[in-house]
Each structure stands twice: as C-alpha cells, then as structure tokens.
Amino acid sequence: MTKKKSKSLFHRLAHFHIKMASFLLIFYLMLGMLIDPRFLAYDFRQKYFALASSSNITVSLRVMGEPEKPILIAEAGWENGVNFIDLSWNETEDTETYDIYRNAFPLITGITENSYRDTNIEKNTFYDYKVLAKDPLGTTFSDKIHIFSGDYEIYKEPFCQINTIANKTFTGTPKITERLPIFSGTTNIANALIEIKISGEKNINATTLANSNGYWSFYVPEKLDYGTYHILISAIDPENSLVFAQTNRSFEIIKEEEEKKTVSTEKPLKETTASPITSTPTEKNIPEKLTEEPKIILEKDSFQILVSIENKNKQLYADDYLIVNTKIIPSLSDFENKAILLRYTVLDEKNNSVLDFSENSLLTKTIQKKIYISNLVPAGKYKIIVRANNDNRLIIGEDFFEVREYYLINIGSLHISLTQIMQSISWIIFLLFLFILFFLLMLVLEKYLSSQARRQITEYFLAQRGFLGKRKEVQK
Amino acid sequence: MKTDLIVFILELVIIFTALFSIIYTFGVVWRVEKKLDLSYKLILSAIIAFTLSEILSIMQIKNGEWLIFLVLILKTIFILLFLFGILEMRYLIRKLDGELKNTSK
Numbered sequence: 001m002t003k004k005k006s007k008s009l010f011h012r013l014a015h016f017h018i019k020m021a022s023f024l025l026i027f028y029l030m031l032g033m034l035i036d037p038r039f040l041a042y043d044f045r046q047k048y049f050a051l052a053s054s055s056n057i058t059v060s061l062r063v064m065g066e067p068e069k070p071i072l073i074a075e076a077g078w079e080n081g082v083n084f085i086d087l088s089w090n091e092t093e094d095t096e097t098y099d100i101y102r103n104a105f106p107l108i109t110g111i112t113e114n115s116y117r118d119t120n121i122e123k124n125t126f127y128d129y130k131v132l133a134k135d136p137l138g139t140t141f142s143d144k145i146h147i148f149s150g151d152y153e154i155y156k157e158p159f160c161q162i163n164t165i166a167n168k169t170f171t172g173t174p175k176i177t178e179r180l181p182i183f184s185g186t187t188n189i190a191n192a193l194i195e196i197k198i199s200g201e202k203n204i205n206a207t208t209l210a211n212s213n214g215y216w217s218f219y220v221p222e223k224l225d226y227g228t229y230h231i232l233i234s235a236i237d238p239e240n241s242l243v244f245a246q247t248n249r250s251f252e253i254i255k256e257e258e259e260k261k262t263v264s265t266e267k268p269l270k271e272t273t274a275s276p277i278t279s280t281p282t283e284k285n286i287p288e289k290l291t292e293e294p295k296i297i298l299e300k301d302s303f304q305i306l307v308s309i310e311n312k313n314k315q316l317y318a319d320d321y322l323i324v325n326t327k328i329i330p331s332l333s334d335f336e337n338k339a340i341l342l343r344y345t346v347l348d349e350k351n352n353s354v355l356d357f358s359e360n361s362l363l364t365k366t367i368q369k370k371i372y373i374s375n376l377v378p379a380g381k382y383k384i385i386v387r388a389n390n391d392n393r394l395i396i397g398e399d400f401f402e403v404r405e406y407y408l409i410n411i412g413s414l415h416i417s418l419t420q421i422m423q424s425i426s427w428i429i430f431l432l433f434l435f436i437l438f439f440l441l442m443l444v445l446e447k448y449l450s451s452q453a454r455r456q457i458t459e460y461f462l463a464q465r466g467f468l469g470k471r472k473e474v475q476k
Numbered sequence: 477m478k479t480d481l482i483v484f485i486l487e488l489v490i491i492f493t494a495l496f497s498i499i500y501t502f503g504v505v506w507r508v509e510k511k512l513d514l515s516y517k518l519i520l521s522a523i524i525a526f527t528l529s530e531i532l533s534i535m536q537i538k539n540g541e542w543l544i545f546l547v548l549i550l551k552t553i554f555i556l557l558f559l560f561g562i563l564e565m566r567y568l569i570r571k572l573d574g575e576l577k578n579t580s581k
Contacts, residue, residue: 447502447506450503451506
C-alpha cells in the first residue's frame with residue numbers, strides 16, 4: 001500500500017514537473033520575443049520590398065542598406081625587383097569607399113578602386129587581408145584571405161605618401177572645404193614616427209605613429225583658416241632615425257561656394273624623397289656615406305611634442321587610468337621650470353571628442369599624466385592628442401590606445417562580453433533553460449531507475465520469505 | 477586559431493562530461509547504502525566542486541583575482557573529497573576481501 005502511494009506520488013511529481021517545464025519553456029520563449037524584437041524575426045526584418053496592391057498600384061521600394069560583401073582575391077608576384085601582393089575584389093553595391101586591413105590593422109583607407117597592389121611586404125611571410133566596403137549606412141567586411149608573400153629577393157626603398165586629404169583621394173593640389181581635415185597615408189617603415197608640418201595661414205607641428213603596416217592618419221584638431229597650406233610628412237624609422245622618407249603636398253581650403261567653380265589642376269610640389277636605404281632598416285644596411293646626417297634636414301630646433309601611452313600594449317579597461325607620457329623636444333634648457341598650457345583631447349574612431357581638458361604643466365623632461373577613463377567610455381580604439389601653442393605655432397603630439405571590454409566568458413576563441421549577453425538575452429535564457437531541463441530530466445530518469453531497482457530488490461527478498469509469492473511480476 | 481578551437485572543444489567536453497558524471501553518480505548514491513553510499517557521496521561532492529571550478533575558470537571578472545582564488549579552492553576541495561572517496565572505497569574492498577575482518581569499523 002505504502003509502495004503504491006510512493007509510486008503514484010513520484011509519478012504525480014514527474015507529471016507536475018513536465019507540465020511546469022513546458023509552461024516555463026513557452027513563457028520564456030514568449031518573453032524573449034517581447035523583450036528582444038530581433039528574436040526569431042531577424043530574417044523578416046531583412047526584407048526590403050514593400051508592396052501596395054490596392055487600387056492596382058504596386059510599389060517596389062529598395063531601401064539603401066549596408067554595402068554588399070566584397071569577394072576578395074589575392075595573388076603574390078614579383079616584377080622588376082619588386083615583390084608584391086595584388087588584391088582585387090568585385091565592385092559592391094551601396095559602397096562609397098574601401099579600406100584594406102592587413103593582419104587586422106589598416107593598410108590603406110578611403111580608396112575608390114577595386115584593386116590594390118601591396119608592395120610593402122616581407123619575403124617568406126604570411127599575410128591576412130580583408131577589405132572593408134563602406135557607405136554612410138554601414139560597413140561590410142570581406143572574408144579574410146591568407147596569402148604567402150613568396151621568397152623573392154626584395155629591395156625596398158623607404159617611401160612615404162599621402163593617400164587621402166579630407167577622406168578623398170586627389171590629384172594635383174586638392175581644394176577642400178573641410179577646415180578640420182583628416183590626412184592619411186602609408187609608408188613602408190613599420191611603426192614609423194610620423195612628423196607632420198603644416199605651414200600657411202596657421203602653422204602646425206605634429207607627431208603621430210604609423211601602425212605595423214605603415215598606415216598613418218592625422219586629424220587636425222583646430223580649425224584651419226581659408227587659404228593655401230603646405231604639408232610636409234616625414235616618416236622616420238623608430239629604431240634608426242637615419243632611415244626616413246619624406247613627401248610634401250600643397251592643399252587649399254576654400255569656402256563651399258567656391259568649391260564648384262574650382263577644378264584642381266596643379267601638380268604636386270615635390271615628389272616623395274627618401275633616404276636610399278635598403279630593405280631592412282638596421283645599421284648594417286646603411287651605406288658608409290650615409291652615416292653622416294642626410295641632406296634633407298628636419299628642423300631640429302623646432303618645438304615638438306611626443307606622446308606615448310604607458311599602459312601595457314596601449315590597452316586598458318574602462319574605469320581605469322590612462323598613463324600618458326608627454327615629452328617635449330628638443331632640449332628643455334630654454335624652457336625648464338616654465339609653465340606651459342597643455343591641452344589633452346581624447347578622440348574616438350570617428351574623431352568625436354570623448355575627453356577634453358587643459359592643464360598648466362611645469363616643463364620637465366617627461367610630463368606624466370594619469371587620465372581617468374570612466375565606465376561610460378565604450379570599448380573601441382581611441383587616440384589622445386596633446387597640444388600646446390608656441391610662438392604662434394600649434395604643436396601637436398598624439399598616440400593611440402584601446403579601451404577593451406571585459407569578456408564575461410572566455411573559452412578558447414569564443415569571447416562573450418556582458419553587452420553581447422544582454423543583446424541576445426532571450427536566446428541565452430532559452431538555451432540555458434533547455435540545458436537545465438535536459439539536466440533535470442536526466443536526473444529524474446536516474447532517480448526513477450534507482451527507485452525501480454530498490455523496489456525490485458525489496459520485492460525479491462519479500463518473495464523469498466513468502467510474503468509476495470503469488471505475484472506474477474515477482475516470480476518472473 | 478586551431479589551438480583556440482581545440483581549447484574551446486575540450487572545455488565543452490570537460491563541462492558536459494562532468495555534468496553527466498554528476499547525474500550518474502547521483503544514480504549510484506540513490507541505489508546504494510552505507511559505506512558504498514558514503515564513498516560515492518564523497519566522489520559526487522568532488523565532481524560537483526570540479527564542475528564548479530571548470531565553469532568559474534571560463535568566466536572573467538574585472539579585478540577578479542578572488543575568482544582565481546575561488547577556482548583554486550574548489551580544485552583543492554575536489555581533490556581532497558576525491559581522495560577520501562577513494563579511501564572509503566578502498567576500505568570497503570579490503571573488508572570484502574577479508575583483510576579487515578577484526579577491525580572495529
């Protein structure tokens with residue numbers, strides 16, 4: 001009697017559990033759909049055709065969307081002593097410009113053609129390339145392509161070039177309307193120190209850094225007056241200042257009304273000049289005659305600011321301190337113990353200001369500043385600009401850093417941050433629930449099997465003692 | 477990249493097999509009594525501690541040194557309970573073999 005009771009109680013509990021589990025499953029599914037509208041409905045949202053069939057009018061509307069995914073092809077080759085990797089991709093819809101990434105870092109940005117020859121490569125090296133198609137509504141990456149550069153002998157002369165001014169490629173003397181232009185370019189000196197000298201209505205001295213691909217960009221943080229300017233770019237090897245390349249260019253800032261009337265016809269003032277030094281920029285490779293100072297002399301007496309981030313790998317998490325070292329060069333003997341007004345600006349990838357403050361600092365060899373990066377600063381790549389005015393010349397130094405987001409879960413290559421979890425909370429609840437349900441069902445099954453076994457053992461002994469002898473089940 | 481994928485797969489295998497171990501050890505605990513029951517209860521606790529430590533080790537929390545400490549503690553608990561479970565089982569087997577006939581246990 002008691003056994004029957006316990007059996008039915010267990011069964012009732014199992015039934016109740018299954019009912020509750022089914023109800024909760026449906027409940028969380030519905031909740032997920034309500035909280036996150038993208039849940040299970042993503043495909044429907046991707047449709048961009050609207051049809052109106054009443055009164056015999058059919059409207060087919062195509063909404064501009066993110067660019068189509070480029071299909072990238074790469075081929076390594078060698079021609080006239082130059083080793084290269086040719087990249088080409090299809091012309092994608094809804095695309096204004098393309099950026100090329102090499103080993104996850106920008107190689108060149110803002111190009112409009114759908115091919116590029118990368119000559120800034122090392123032999124016997126694997127490279128990963130990706131193309132980013134861009135338009136105002138979004139960006140789309142191509143698949144990554146992995147290619148071997150080959151084992152050809154490479155002769156590499158240092159070079160430096162300006163690719164875009166105000167996000168546009170150009171020929172001759174570009175006439176732009178942006179008074180806060182962005183310059184970008186490439187050099188074949190990895191991680192080069194880029195010195196930028198703009199002269200004209202306003203004078204600017206700036207230093208920035210190229211990435212490991214030799215790509216650099218510079219954003220003018222203060223409005224330039226209308227007029228003609230001359231920009232001189234020097235890319236200097238950080239390990240050997242005798243290895244460098246220079247290029248210069250004139251550009252004009254005009255009012256918007258004038259833009260339509262003018263057509264740029266002028267040619268660049270000067271072609272790229274480079275120190276004739278071979279591929280690897282080490283002391284061994286420098287010819288003897290070049291151990292003297294090169295003929296193209298930078299204005300060594302000019303006032304410069306060098307900014308470097310001290311945080312490990314130039315990375316930090318939000319709610320932490322950014323340690324910025326500002327070095328004023330050349331010698332400080334003239335300025336020592338004098339106060340200077342330094343303005344610190346932190347810009348995000350779109351050059352929006354995240355932080356901006358000024359501070360009077362006593363000139364020392366290196367000025368160290370700890371800047372608090374609050375929790376509100378989202379993860380991403382940032383740059384810090386430190387500027388000062390000296391004799392009517394704006395002096396700028398900048399460096400880059402990355403604010404990282406903490407991954408809540410980190411399994412091998414799978415990194416899931418809290419934001420990602422919150423973005424797909426409905427799916428996570430759903431999957432977790434399924435998992436727990438499966439786990440509980442397995443436990444219930446195991447419990448059922450063990451109680452069955454115990455019942456059979458008990459019945460076996462009872463039958464042996466003659467208490468249950470008449471029951472067929474036990475006899476079996 | 478390949479190493480990352482292998483790590484990912486192995487981590488999943490560890491967590492899933494650990495959960496299955498919990499289920500089946502529960503099954504044994506429910507079936508047996510006395511010494512064998514105690515031995516399996518100890519092993520079950522050890523497996524639970526191990527599973528928790530594995531789950532926690534894939535989590536990352538800012539200023540989470542305490543998390544590393546917690547994982548270490550759980551691993552210590554795991555190995556201690558596992559050892560006690562094995563010792564209990566060893567004692568039982570020795571008793572069944574007749575080695576420990578006259579002991580008070």
